[in-house]
Amino acid sequence: MIKKILYIDSNHPIAQMYYSALKSSGYQIELATTGTDGLLAARNNQYDLILMDINLIEHSGAEIVQSLRGGSINLIPDSDIIILTNTDPDESFKDIAEAYLIKSETTPDKLISIIQQL
8 A cells, every 4th residue: 555655756836736636635745856856765765656757857767767676676676656757658667667647647636546556
């Protein structure tokens, strides 16, 4: 069951919309607004879910996922990953993320429903 979420997104208005919806739905959520802050938080804390954009400041979402899951040691074995972005689906995330969602097609309610299914 997902309880604690790290949300990494540098688009402040959109991030705030999803953050508020998740928080009001009872999730413990931490928001990182740069790739560097998100990577540090993911390495130093335990999360049930990492929700992230691909287009970030300082590090891309791809770099973060590769750093956390791409090597011989999975640094986040107990964390699911959902990509939430405006970029068309990237096949490289197919095997390492539980879901790949397009922001313009994903309402906060739809996102919460998907999280509840994990």
